[in-house]
Amino acid sequence: MTKYQQININNKFDKFSDYWSPRIIAEMNDYQFKLVKVQGEFVWHEHSDTDEVFIVIDGKLIIEFRDGRVELKPGEMFIVPKGIEHKPVAQHESKIMIIEPRGVINTGDAGGELTAGNDVWI
C-alpha cells in the first residue's frame, strides 16, 4: 500500500515562529500553498502578474488598499486582484494561508528588508 499523508495546517504552523516569512506546505500544479505568521504592518506592494489569496486560520488580518480596506477573521478569505496595491496589517499575531503561483515574492514590486526567501518548505 502506498502511504498517503495528509497535511495538518495547524501542525505546520507549530514548526516556525518568525513573522512575514512564508513557508510552503503544498503545491497544486504550479501554485503553492504557503503559511505565514504576521504581526504589525507589512509594506505597500503589488503583484503585477497574479491574484493572491489570503485565508485567515487564526487571529485577524486587515488588508489595506489605497481606497479602502477589508478585515478577515478565521474562516474568511479574500483574493487581492493582480496589480492592486495592498498592505497587510495585523494588530496581534495571526496565522494566514496564502495561495499564489510558484515564484511569487512576498513584497512584490516593493522589495526591502521584509523580502523573504520564496521557496522555503516545511
Next chain:
Amino acid sequence: MTKYQQININNKFDKFSDYWSPRIIAEMNDYQFKLVKVQGEFVWHEHSDTDEVFIVIDGKLIIEFRDGRVELKPGEMFIVPKGIEHKPVAQHESKIMIIEPRGVINTGDAGGELTAGNDVWI
C-alpha cells in the same frame, strides 16, 4: 471608498444543502475555490490534466486510492495528483473546500449521474 468584501466560508455553506454539487465562491487567476457538501460514496474517477486540492472545513473526508487511502479532519488538506484515480467517501455530512482550475468536472473522466454543473456560483 471602494467596498472590499471578504468571503466567509461557513456563511457560504449555509446557502446550499445538496451533496456532491460544488459551488464556486472565488476565482484566483484561472483557478476556482469551490465548496461542496458530501455524504456517502462518490465515484472512482481521475482528472488527467490537473492536481486537485481538498481541504476539510467540517466533518471527515476519506479519499480512497487504488493502493491506499487518506483520512482528512477539519484543518487538514490533501492534493490529489493529476491522473491518479480516487474516490471521495464521507460517512457523515462533511464540508469540503476544493481548489482546481476553472472548468474541471467533478466526476472527471467517469461521468455519470453524480456529474454536477461546473460553474455554479454562490
